[in-house]
Amino acid sequence: MSSDPRLVLGSGSPRRLELLAQLGLVPADIRAPEIDETPHKGELPRPYCARMALEKARALDAAPGEVLLTADTTVAAGRRILGKPEDEDQARAFLSLLSGRRHRVHTSIVVRADDRTWSRDVESQVKMKVLSQADIDRYIATDDWRGKAGGYAIQGPAAAFIPWMQGSFTAVVGLPLHETAQLLEAAGLPVWGRA
Numbered sequence: 001m002s003s004d005p006r007l008v009l010g011s012g013s014p015r016r017l018e019l020l021a022q023l024g025l026v027p028a029d030i031r032a033p034e035i036d037e038t039p040h041k042g043e044l045p046r047p048y049c050a051r052m053a054l055e056k057a058r059a060l061d062a063a064p065g066e067v068l069l070t071a072d073t074t075v076a077a078g079r080r081i082l083g084k085p086e087d088e089d090q091a092r093a094f095l096s097l098l099s100g101r102r103h104r105v106h107t108s109i110v111v112r113a114d115d116r117t118w119s120r121d122v123e124s125q126v127k128m129k130v131l132s133q134a135d136i137d138r139y140i141a142t143d144d145w146r147g148k149a150g151g152y153a154i155q156g157p158a159a160a161f162i163p164w165m166q167g168s169f170t171a172v173v174g175l176p177l178h179e180t181a182q183l184l185e186a187a188g189l190p191v192w193g194r195a
């Protein structure tokens with residue numbers, strides 16, 4: 001009897017683990033990638049995000065019979081790439097930049113199994129209300145911006161700043177579940193289990 005492949009989550013993001021659990025998937029292993037996330041000179045947000053997800057997949061080992069899933073989420077203010085803020089000052093600068101504007105959130109996913117690779121890029125748009133200095137101060141004090149691209153998390157208290165979005169909510173949080181399910185199925189991993 002052939003057994004299903006083992007799912008390996010190639011991400012240290014607790015959000016991605018939770019999102020997989022929403023599909024009833026519990027990875028057999030979690031491997032956090034360590035890559036250089038510095039953008040190339042003049043690199044645009046969408047290709048940058050796709051490159052990051054691919055580099056994470058390449059940086060990790062996957063044994064035969066394992067299906068490796070990696071992802072990257074990048075916030076784009078026009079042509080500017082906003083990654084995870086390094087400190088409070090950078091988080092404040094990102095929030096000031098996003099205040100009162102629509103911006104794009106890119107999430108790329110990569111699935112690797114044996115010698116095959118599948119990838120998808122998902123783009124969403126998010127509108128943030130005009131933020132007052134008090135809004136920014138209070139949000140910074142929550143610490144919820146830490147480790148989040150663009151310096152905010154739509155699934156946390158920053159939801160109060162977001163009147164509108166278009167696209168995939170799960171992609172903004174870190175893992176587009178529709179596309180993830182498709183790629184995992186393509187790689188031979190049944191998302192809905194077997195009867």
Ligand SMILES: Cc1cn([C@H]2C[C@H](O)[C@@H](COP(=O)(O)OP(=O)(O)OP(=O)(O)O)O2)c(=O)[nH]c1=O
Nearest residue numbers: 011012013072073148149152153154172173174
């Ligand atoms: C915009 C946004 C991002 N994020 C998070 C998702 C990602 O964890 C993070 C972007 O950083 P990533 O570099 O995509 O991922 P990571 O460093 O957390 O984990 P790994 O590289 O090991 O996979 O921002 C939210 O949780 N909510 C949001 O609304």
